[in-house]
Amino acid sequence: MFLFALPDHAKPLVAPVGCPFVMHYCMRRLLNAVNKKIIRSYQSSAMALSRFEYVKQFEHEDKLLSNCWIVVRIDGKGFHRFCNVHKFDKPNDPDALQLMNMAGMTVMQEFNEIAVAFGQSDEYSFVFRRDASIYQRRRDKLVSYVASLFTSAYMFHWDRIFHSRSLVIRYPPSFDARAVLYPTDDNLRDYLSWRQADVHVNNLYNTTFWNLVASVQHQLQQRTDYVPKGNHSVTEDRQCVREK
Amino acid sequence: MFLFALPDHAKPLVAPVGCPFVMHYCMRRLLNAVNKKIIRSYQSSAMALSRFEYVKQFEHEDKLLSNCWIVVRIDGKGFHRFCNVHKFDKPNDPDALQLMNMAGMTVMQEFNEIAVAFGQSDEYSFVFRRDASIYQRRRDKLVSYVASLFTSAYMFHWDRIFHSRSLVIRYPPSFDARAVLYPTDDNLRDYLSWRQADVHVNNLYNTTFWNLVASVQHQLQQRTDYVPKGNHSVTEDRQCVREK
Amino acid sequence: MFLFALPDHAKPLVAPVGCPFVMHYCMRRLLNAVNKKIIRSYQSSAMALSRFEYVKQFEHEDKLLSNCWIVVRIDGKGFHRFCNVHKFDKPNDPDALQLMNMAGMTVMQEFNEIAVAFGQSDEYSFVFRRDASIYQRRRDKLVSYVASLFTSAYMFHWDRIFHSRSLVIRYPPSFDARAVLYPTDDNLRDYLSWRQADVHVNNLYNTTFWNLVASVQHQLQQRTDYVPKGNHSVTEDRQCVREK
Amino acid sequence: MFLFALPDHAKPLVAPVGCPFVMHYCMRRLLNAVNKKIIRSYQSSAMALSRFEYVKQFEHEDKLLSNCWIVVRIDGKGFHRFCNVHKFDKPNDPDALQLMNMAGMTVMQEFNEIAVAFGQSDEYSFVFRRDASIYQRRRDKLVSYVASLFTSAYMFHWDRIFHSRSLVIRYPPSFDARAVLYPTDDNLRDYLSWRQADVHVNNLYNTTFWNLVASVQHQLQQRTDYVPKGNHSVTEDRQCVREK
Numbered sequence: 001m002f003l004f005a006l007p008d009h010a011k012p013l014v015a016p017v018g019c020p021f022v023m024h025y026c027m028r029r030l031l032n033a034v035n036k037k038i039i040r041s042y043q044s045s046a047m048a049l050s051r052f053e054y055v056k057q058f059e060h061e062d063k064l065l066s067n068c069w070i071v072v073r074i075d076g077k078g079f080h081r082f083c084n085v086h087k088f089d090k091p092n093d094p095d096a097l098q099l100m101n102m103a104g105m106t107v108m109q110e111f112n113e114i115a116v117a118f119g120q121s122d123e124y125s126f127v128f129r130r131d132a133s134i135y136q137r138r139r140d141k142l143v144s145y146v147a148s149l150f151t152s153a154y155m156f157h158w159d160r161i162f163h164s165r166s167l168v169i170r171y172p173p174s175f176d177a178r179a180v181l182y183p184t185d186d187n188l189r190d191y192l193s194w195r196q197a198d199v200h201v202n203n204l205y206n207t208t209f210w211n212l213v214a215s216v217q218h219q220l221q222q223r224t225d226y227v228p229k230g231n232h233s234v235t236e237d238r239q240c241v242r243e244k
Numbered sequence: 245m246f247l248f249a250l251p252d253h254a255k256p257l258v259a260p261v262g263c264p265f266v267m268h269y270c271m272r273r274l275l276n277a278v279n280k281k282i283i284r285s286y287q288s289s290a291m292a293l294s295r296f297e298y299v300k301q302f303e304h305e306d307k308l309l310s311n312c313w314i315v316v317r318i319d320g321k322g323f324h325r326f327c328n329v330h331k332f333d334k335p336n337d338p339d340a341l342q343l344m345n346m347a348g349m350t351v352m353q354e355f356n357e358i359a360v361a362f363g364q365s366d367e368y369s370f371v372f373r374r375d376a377s378i379y380q381r382r383r384d385k386l387v388s389y390v391a392s393l394f395t396s397a398y399m400f401h402w403d404r405i406f407h408s409r410s411l412v413i414r415y416p417p418s419f420d421a422r423a424v425l426y427p428t429d430d431n432l433r434d435y436l437s438w439r440q441a442d443v444h445v446n447n448l449y450n451t452t453f454w455n456l457v458a459s460v461q462h463q464l465q466q467r468t469d470y471v472p473k474g475n476h477s478v479t480e481d482r483q484c485v486r487e488k
Numbered sequence: 489m490f491l492f493a494l495p496d497h498a499k500p501l502v503a504p505v506g507c508p509f510v511m512h513y514c515m516r517r518l519l520n521a522v523n524k525k526i527i528r529s530y531q532s533s534a535m536a537l538s539r540f541e542y543v544k545q546f547e548h549e550d551k552l553l554s555n556c557w558i559v560v561r562i563d564g565k566g567f568h569r570f571c572n573v574h575k576f577d578k579p580n581d582p583d584a585l586q587l588m589n590m591a592g593m594t595v596m597q598e599f600n601e602i603a604v605a606f607g608q609s610d611e612y613s614f615v616f617r618r619d620a621s622i623y624q625r626r627r628d629k630l631v632s633y634v635a636s637l638f639t640s641a642y643m644f645h646w647d648r649i650f651h652s653r654s655l656v657i658r659y660p661p662s663f664d665a666r667a668v669l670y671p672t673d674d675n676l677r678d679y680l681s682w683r684q685a686d687v688h689v690n691n692l693y694n695t696t697f698w699n700l701v702a703s704v705q706h707q708l709q710q711r712t713d714y715v716p717k718g719n720h721s722v723t724e725d726r727q728c729v730r731e732k
Numbered sequence: 733m734f735l736f737a738l739p740d741h742a743k744p745l746v747a748p749v750g751c752p753f754v755m756h757y758c759m760r761r762l763l764n765a766v767n768k769k770i771i772r773s774y775q776s777s778a779m780a781l782s783r784f785e786y787v788k789q790f791e792h793e794d795k796l797l798s799n800c801w802i803v804v805r806i807d808g809k810g811f812h813r814f815c816n817v818h819k820f821d822k823p824n825d826p827d828a829l830q831l832m833n834m835a836g837m838t839v840m841q842e843f844n845e846i847a848v849a850f851g852q853s854d855e856y857s858f859v860f861r862r863d864a865s866i867y868q869r870r871r872d873k874l875v876s877y878v879a880s881l882f883t884s885a886y887m888f889h890w891d892r893i894f895h896s897r898s899l900v901i902r903y904p905p906s907f908d909a910r911a912v913l914y915p916t917d918d919n920l921r922d923y924l925s926w927r928q929a930d931v932h933v934n935n936l937y938n939t940t941f942w943n944l945v946a947s948v949q950h951q952l953q954q955r956t957d958y959v960p961k962g963n964h965s966v967t968e969d970r971q972c973v974r975e976k
Contacts, residue, residue: 183671427915
């Protein structure tokens with residue numbers, strides 16, 4: 001399979017010993033020669049492939065309508081459990097929120113066509129400009145790549161954020177994503193208002209609720225020296241409310 | 245905002261000191277009472293939200309045609325660079341491939357409607373059964389979640405795999421994903437044949453190429469004691485071929 | 489299968505002879521009784537149907553994005569031939585254009601959510617308002633119904649328009665249709681400008697061309713008293729140009 | 733705007749007077765010369781158009797998945813009223829059904845990729861072969877064209893069918909259409925079974941119902957010599973049942 005013997009052919013080409021430039025030149029020339037042969041065989045293999053290649057026609061490219069704002073919203077999968085397993089502070093764990101923000105920033109740095117991003121709880125909305133042309137606005141590509149990069153950045157920055165708490169990630173978290181189109185600026189503003197009102201209501205409720213829980217636990221503790229071992233029932237209650 | 249004073253009201257309810265069951269019962273009752281009030285205010289807040297909630301109607305659920313095989317194929321973004329930065333062995337790094345397989349297994353464990361999966365290089369195809377009903381076959385959800393979970397598992401298992409080589413991940417990797425429908429079993433078989441033929445040709449080429457590179461480097465080394473410091477040009481050549 | 493005997497039961501109910509109201513009442517009561525039985529058997533038949541009814545789930549409803557202008561443009565199929573066969577005047581036959589307008593008006597009368605319509609040659613654009621909710625903005629329904637109604641009205645008014653010329657329709661004409669979404673008012677205005685510029689250029693060309701043809705024919709006629717029997721070659725030329 | 737003077741240039745070309753072939757040749761040459769100039773100006777006009785032509789990018793081509801059966805089902809709009817206005821016989825008017833069949837045949841003659849068609853009542857299903865490539869399987873085109881051609885043929889053959897009854901069409905009928913994909917032969921067979929079971933049940937019901945109506949009317953007539961002038965209530969009843 002080795003198509004040429006280096007010692008014989010290479011000699012005249014080899015420059016003064018140790019000269020990296022000439023050697024690179026030599027290697028490149030030789031390899032180019034090999035490449036051409038391989039490319040040819042590759043191409044004839046490709047011919048052989050063509051019997052199956054028709055399956056590519058089943059791929060449809062759903063492109064997002066031009067001149068609309070594209071919102072890609074990622075959302076944590078089962079983060080209720082994830083928060084409990086990793087003992088995030090309730091209602092808001094500053095480190096965990098900071099980690100979300102770092103992941104969001106990574107996505108914004110990657111896509112310079114994102115105009116604004118907005119995060120709350122375990123979700124993050126990325127607003128791509130009307131004229132964004134990323135991946136020719138292909139839905140699958142955009143949605144999956146944002147979800148993947150966000151996830152990746154979330155795990156990448158974990159150690160830095162939770163180092164002081166010696167918090168080790170116990171299982172791989174994940175996020176889904178969806179793309180939504182908004183034709184007018186008003187629609188987009190209302191979308192952001194919708195998310196902001198949502199976070200406001202949730203925060204109001206959660207802050208009240210968890211302060212109440214803390215207060216009850218504190219009082220019970222003082223009276224009985226009893227420390228409840230789990231907050232299972234509390235969690236259930238909260239879940240009930242949130243899932244209404 | 246605290247809706248009741250525990251000491252006064254709670255007393256008659258508190259069971260014999262230290263009894264965890266009764267305390268839980270008590271706490272739950274109190275919290276339920278609070279919850280109901282909060283839910284009511286929450287719902288009236290929800291009323292207030294409704295002015296913006298119309299934006300949800302812009303979300304379209306593209307559902308994948310029933311009774312077709314669904315192939316979700318994930319594909320590494322810029323893995324050429326990722327492999328170089330992390331000095332993966334060429335042409336095949338057993339550890340890196342093993343990591344891909346572990347990520348693939350995590351996805352298969354999560355979705356029990358995956359019939360078969362097939363990985364090669366930096367891509368992985370997951371074949372969902374014809375009758376898969378996951379997320380009601382919603383395209384965005386499926387595509388983004390598979391991409392995210394694969395990415396997450398890839399990073400989660402990194403340390404275990406590369407521990408012995410003390411290989412630290414330098415930047416967050418990512419994968420895109422697409423969903424393709426195949427109506428018949430023959431179409432699906434041809435899809436798998438297509439990917440298999442692809443991996444075969446690529447492997448043949450890469451194995452030959454990198455052995456050749458190693459052989460040239462070895463000979464040059466013997467003659468000149470020169471060790472080329474980079475394989476920049478070689479990489480370029482290979483890239484040329486692969487991108488044809 | 490006849491479930492009741494009318495003479496016996498009906499007698500007491502029958503009102504004074506000839507009273508239509510009472511008879512109707514009687515008939516309705518009897519038939520209602522029958523209906524109930526039939527409905528029951530119908531429903532159990534429906535049960536029998538259910539084995540096949542799953543095929544309905546394969547119907548996907550593609551809904552057009554909210555708050556966008558919807559343009560449904562219909563376009564004549566093979567109208568070049570249709571014009572020739574029916575000997576429409578070139579470049580513009582006032583009657584044929586009038587017929588297009590009458591068909592367009594029928595569509596506008598049917599859909600009160602059409603804001604503006606614009607016709608030229610063998611095409612017609614109907615602009616549905618941003619907030620149009622017709623058929624819940626289902627693409628298939630909208631596109632097919634507009635095409636069908638336009639076609640129907642075109643044929644319905646044919647006789648009235650072409651009566652004086654005793655022009656009989658020789659074969660069924662048809663139109664295709666497509667729906668296009670425009671997110672902003674500017675985009676819509678540019679769409680209309682695009683069609684207007686198109687009709688302007690085409691008219692300029694066609695008017696010049698057919699005047700030239702007429703002039704040549706006139707001159708040849710004067711010199712030779714020869715009247716060419718067909719304009720086959722001319723038609724071909726024009727076709728060449730239009731199909732560029 | 734007239735670009736050349738015929739008498740001067742044309743003379744040497746004109747063949748013996750009255751020879752149609754040469755004259756055609758002459759005219760074509762002259763017109764070609766003109767055409768070229770016009771095409772050039774046309775193209776520069778097209779340049780002028782280009783400012784608006786970007787609006788074409790808003791057109792999305794939704795293509796129907798390869799290797800699936802395509803069922804295009806057309807369905808009469810408001811045919812309940814249409815049947816009443818034109819006094820079609822209940823439950824089945826042979827002429828009206830024959831007209832539907834003639835329209836269906838016209839569609840089948842136009843599209844040679846239709847494998848089978850099935851009509852009942854005011855609907856018709858056209859089954860395109862798995863490998864149909866008509867309009868590159870573009871959804872909008874296919875759906876709108878089938879609806880339009882069916883409508884057109886329905887009106888075209890009206891006079892022939894209803895000539896003997898001197899039945900004049902009172903207003904333009906219309907049909908909507910939808911396209912549904914079936915991945916397997918079993919799914920397609922079940923689709924046809926579904927429609928067949930539907931027609932069977934409907935026919936059974938309608939035949940019974942209208943015979944009953946006729947029988948009641950007959951008996952009332954015999955007894956009272958009264959002929960009810962309308963069947964309004966009856967129609968309502970039937971509608972109730974059908975719309976369940």
